[in-house]
Amino acid sequence: MADEADHRILKVLARNGRISNTDLADAVGLSPSPCLRRVRRLEEAGIIQGYSVRVDPAIEGWTMASLVMIRLSRQHEDEIQMFEDAIRSWDEVTECHLVTGTPDYVLKVRSRSLEDYERFIKRKVARLKCVGSIETNVIMSSVK
The missing domain is CATH 3.30.70.920 (Lrp/AsnC effector binding domain/regulation of amino acid metabolism (RAM) domain)
Incomplete structure (x- = not known):
């Protein structure tokens, strides 16, 4: 279901779930609107299951x-x-x-x-x- 752009998004979000959409879009080579649509689609599909904080x-x-x-x-x-x-x-x-x-x-x-x-x-x-x-x-x- 996820294509190469989705995989790039997931890799960046796995390292930094708090990255802004603008910075995420820059990091994966997309413009902000399509990037945000992809993130929302990944969330709705259950591929992105949530965001968390790692505490020392x-x-x-x-x-x-x-x-x-x-x-x-x-x-x-x-x-x-x-x-x-x-x-x-x-x-x-x-x-x-x-x-x-x-x-x-x-x-x-x-x-x-x-x-x-x-x-x-x-x-x-x-x-x-x-x-x-x-x-x-x-x-x-x-x-x-």
Whole structure:
């Protein structure tokens, strides 16, 4: 559905969702009116699903990030629902992905310290009866 001009628009908006229509039009080689029509069409088609702000997690005190691999004890519908409902309610979990392979889920978890992360695991994740195993990789730095 999207043509080359649409792809250029999407690439620029992915980097800077607050760019003015005039600057966006210049960046993608269109005049402002057709550019704005294309953006509106992409929004109406659901290709552009919204605009958001990325906040530096350190400002909020979230200085540690981890990737957490969760294996459920059983893959029964009620346990899957229990796990996903719990995950949605926890502020520490910024991403949750159902994946193929050994873990069932991969989470991105933010915490203020290693002790804070340990409390999160012990008081929330490990208390879920549906969780069979937990494996953590601490993110040392993000390259991209």
